[in-house]
Amino acid sequence: AQSVTQLDSHVSVSEGTPVLLRCNYSSSYSPSLFWYVQHPNKGLQLLLKYTSAATLVKGINGFEAEFKKSETSFHLTKPSAHMSDAAEYFCVVSDWQGGGADGLTFGKGTHLIIQP
């Protein structure tokens, strides 16, 4: 079984300051982990993914995330927030060794607010 916990439902930062969105996971096997972004009334877009290669993963739009197995975390960061980053962010785990095409397990999302 796998699960994902996004520790903050809302995060508010000022434009130009760092962003930290926190995600913890549990998985019985070696997971693949993803961050998606969703702008209002749009579908989900992949930001970045971890699939057992480098633990520091760089994504689009200046985002990156670090896989920490000892802490079972996969936090998303960005050095300097931009107004266009305001959106909903989802942390997702896929445990492919669990067997079966059982899809992805989503966190409940973090709403990122950027203050001007």
Add this chain to the structure above:
Amino acid sequence: DVKVTQSSRYLVKRTGEKVFLECVQDMDHENMFWYRQDPGLGLRLIYFSYDVKMKEKGDIPEGYSVSREKKERFSLILESASTNQTSMYLCASSPMAGGTEAFFGQGTRLTVV
């Protein structure tokens, strides 16, 4: 670019109607998924399919059925729509069983009145 296309962005239906939500992907992916998204509940898996004519129940299949007659198309069916099925519906596809990212359509916002 990978493309997952949902037939409608917005849909309004009456209680008791039979509703079809269509999804087409052009990447020859084996897996396709239907999710619903509600405030505070995140995304929940309704059904998925890993091959033509194959389907598996997700976490909340009650009140829904699906059809996959062709590899590129995955339909979600509400046999008798109810107001508690008012939601955002998202279709996704992926190329293999787990471990790879899913590609999402733009979503269908369904309102049942």
